[in-house]
Amino acid sequence: MLTRRVAGPAQQVGLAIWARAAGTLAPPRNTEFALLQDSDLAVFDSILGSGGVITDPHEVDPYNRDWMGKYRGRGRCVLRPRSTAQVSALLRHCSARRLAVVPQGGNTGLVGGSVPVHDEVVLSTGLMTTLLGFDPGSGALTAQAGAVLATLEAAARERGHAMPLDLGASGSCAIGGNVATNAGGIRLLRHGPLHGSVLGLEVVLAGGQVLDLLSSLRKDNTGYDLKQLFIGSEGTLGVITAVAIQCPAASPATSLAYLAVPSFKAAQQAHGVLQAARQNLGELLSAFEFLDRESLEVAKQFLPGARDPLPGSDTVIPYTAQAPFFLVVEIAGSSEQHNAAMLEAFLESTMGEGRVLDGVVAQDSRQAGEIWALREGITEALRHRGAIYKYDLSFRVEEMYGVVGAARERLASAYPSGFLGGGAGSTAGSDTEHALKVVGYGHLGDGNVHLNISAPRYDAGLEALIEPWVYEFTAAHSGSISAEHGLGRMKAPCIGYSKPPEAVRLMRSIKAAFDPQGILNPYKVLPPE
């Protein structure tokens, strides 16, 4: 088994205490940062002109709140530049004044990384949405950082290509934020992480210097590959203002199957469905996702328009209605007929062996869209249900679901009634909408599980029960405490569970080299010293 160095026990104890105190509680404000003055607003106004600076508290509010409603900052002003030159001028002023800044794209992050912790100035890329170029020969797409992923996907599709990433938030998330957080999503299985598909970046450093790395060459081995540092830096090293990204040719034909499997083991292990898919569908395989029954139930109940593809009423196998796991398997190739033949042969053999209980094959794009909406809508459905404790973990594929079962056991023993004690939603009984619910879903092909604990409200006692236990569990199983969401504010104190002290020290010196005053997205990614 692979082992990974983790922080020693002594350090883990220290981290554990901090992690307990952290979570939704804010770390103290760094008093070295200046307070925003009216004179600063005047400078911002002069740089951005009318409409570029927002100070009305009602309009500022959405920029201060994260998507889950878990974190809320007290920023007083939002800057909305349109050009790299404006970003540069703004940062030059902020660094001269030592004003802390939070870069923000679509604000769809799930770890509190894109909103202020205290009174940081929000630098939104919301108006930087221009598609700067598309090279039909190579498929290289260049766009300003605020361009919305779905818009770029449509632009690439029109030209016979596709973006190398896709995620549930594609309708709102910005490409700059995707790169800054090294977003994963459902196409990672096929196209690999952004470290491979991002060709070039333009970044404005904390002092306002513009770093032009906006090459669209596939190969470029000249010195250190600095752009890699910004991919996944979560806005702490510089503000990404433009992105060049490799768009693969779009596959003309995609086919989708939704399968019920008897156990997680049957889905993944040696001779399981995943292995069979890798062997038999090979280069056609474009997504291999899973959801557990609890995820399906939440989606059915809280996602408008969602329906169960396998309602079980007409199935020939009665226990399908109780199947514990479901898979979404997509293949993409050049011919509809070839896809269909490959998929059918694969399904016939896995079903014949009993590794698949039942399933459906989308007969048209409407059905395929419905199945994707179900899988991708779980995150949103959970938000409609209430408070969410969200953990984005990766493990060896064989071990990835263990954490969900362990979390269920832990909660069941602490809350035998299944409900939080005291306050709203505490009454036990038939009101299952308020019950604690542990769900697991994610990218099975990549060993990435989204463990979500849904509760009627955020609760310190519940949080203390989950954290740092979940990080300890992950470290003990050689997993990563953040597979694709990043560390942000939520997990900054916990980096030691997945990275050794020497690596964290090196990261600190890199941060100091890029942003000596620490004004860019403070309190995020790295633990407090």
Next chain:
Amino acid sequence: MRVLVAVKRVIDYNARVRVKPDKSGVDLKNVKMGMNPFCEIAVEEAVKLKEGGSASEVVAVTIGPKAAGDTLRTALAMGADRGVHVLEDGEVQPLAVAKLLAALTRREEATLCMLGKQAIDDDSNQTGQGLAGLLGWPQATFASKVVVDREAGRASVTREVDGGLETLSLKLPAVITADLRLNEPRYATLPNIMKAKKKKVDTVTAQELGVDITPRLKLVKVEEPAKRQAGVMLSSVKELVDRLRNEAKVI
């Protein structure tokens, strides 16, 4: 009671439709195709009638080239018992479709014909009505609810009309066309897809059915709708009033 349900292979509703440069029609090369959504609803309803005991057999019919056989298989995977494929490579217009279906209805001795209200490719909305006329049967189009009383030999059909809901009572045999809200078509499950491969499909030609399908209508040209001009952002109410008055001349 035997139900005949017609299914048409059309461009997937999500696919980008491209007009051929010579304006002679729509380019179908490398475009995703699938069953017309209203036909799917008709199949679902027919299968439900069988599951509910009102129908004894569901026969799915398609008219088109060899590839239309895939659409027929989808209908079989959804629960139709057997299929009939009228193999025809050329253009078949709504009147010809109605005549072919009438011939098959007689041959199969069907008591009920279920169709989609229209196909999303040419939006003709004529086939069901034409079929009822040719057979001399009562018709209920745009059905949003269907209840069959087998013993009374009648069907009660609810339709969404402008003012609300209208309910018709028809004497069987009859023709019913399906509207969007009649039902939610099921997914084709793996076991049913496999079973569908073994179901019987008859292949016939228009000639064998004695139907003349020579087109009666001439297609003049197909054009894309005019592109809408991009909008503009105005900076003030004053500017808006000015442009409404002087440019659009509406105030």
